[in-house]
Amino acid sequence: MGDVYALDFDGVLCDSCGESSISAVKAAKVKWPQLFADVDSSIEDSIVDQMHTVRPVVETGYENLLLVRLLLEIKIPSLQKSSVANGLTIEGLLERWSDIKPVIMKEWSENREELVDLFGKVRDEWMEKDLATWIGANRFYPGVPDALRFASSQLYIVTTKQGRFADALLRELAGVAIPPERMFALGSGPKVEVLKMLQKQPENQGLALHFVEDRLATLKNVIKEPELNGWNLYLVDWGFNTQKEREEAATYSRIQVIQLSDFTKKLK
Template identity: 70%
Template sequence: MGHLYALDFDGVLCDTCGETAISALKAAKLRWPDLFGSVDSSTEDWIVEQMIKVRPVVETGYETLLLVRLLLETRVPSIRKSSVAEGLTVEGVLEDWFKLKPIVMEEWNENRDDLIDLFGKVRDDWLENDFAGWIQGNRFYPGVADALRFASSKVYIVTTKLVWLLSLLIA
């Protein structure tokens, strides 16, 4: 009898940081159109790059919206509404996110459940309406797809993204 492997999808088999960051940016534009309406593409690119760096602190997807907004406030002082944004760096976010999160939630008067719903809806809409674009935001780590195809043991993948995963494995 061979071994049995149960592998997580996000961050283990697949690098989803790009997709998560872009989903968060799309959701933030809907949540705070007055803040994100005039953001240019170079600032958006910068936010996505920074989001990839701070991704390790995220426990739940809704937090990415908060991080996107906080990053924008560090970049554009004129829109700053958070007391923690001034002088904040990526390292500061990585070290203190669990202290910063409740502060920005309160200062921005945000509701966790509303952010969860919005993030999920934006991600689902992107997946449904632009599957090719959504796929480009995700990528298997090098060698993973082949390892899964040719594994001699049973492999189970733990994910909520089954449709996407199957499309990549079959391709």
């Protein structure tokens, strides 16, 4: 019996936090030039540092822009345009992001699709001007490129990242080419729907199904779907999640918290 692995990208295969945070600052400066007019590079650097702490709340890339602006408002109260920034701590942001996000989207009059497009455009421009630096702001977790290259399992990428960026990183940084029909990226629909489709594909019949994620909320969504009871679920202990989330994951019988060395062995 063989195996099917559906793999999240950011936080499972690739540590993209440096690149996504820098790209978010670049995009925020384009989106809100008046807010960032007097922001010096030391403040930008400190926001990029803080982004590593708040990264676990991000489900889709455009949220990085919202976080960059919110962190700026927390840091410089005179720039505050949102009701939530006053007195907000990093811990509070981590705990309440799902409530905060719709509030700031409304108060800042933002449109999700516009932010998605801008974030992609800024990344495209960076890649075009200086591919080496863009690539270098990302890193694959140790052992992952070899594990992907020599995997004996059926591999699928299931990510909310825009596919062209995941594909570029796999090719340029990991030396791995994933066929387009095995790449499900932003625009492919909710991950639970992708998993339902994958388990019905003829080539996956009779194989053991494994889904590897770094977001506990995504795995909890899978558990809510009886149709997906056949999937083995894993939360990685090295990605963009918190100790609290890993402890909570351990209370679910369906979820296995997995270490990087075990993950790379499984793929091979």
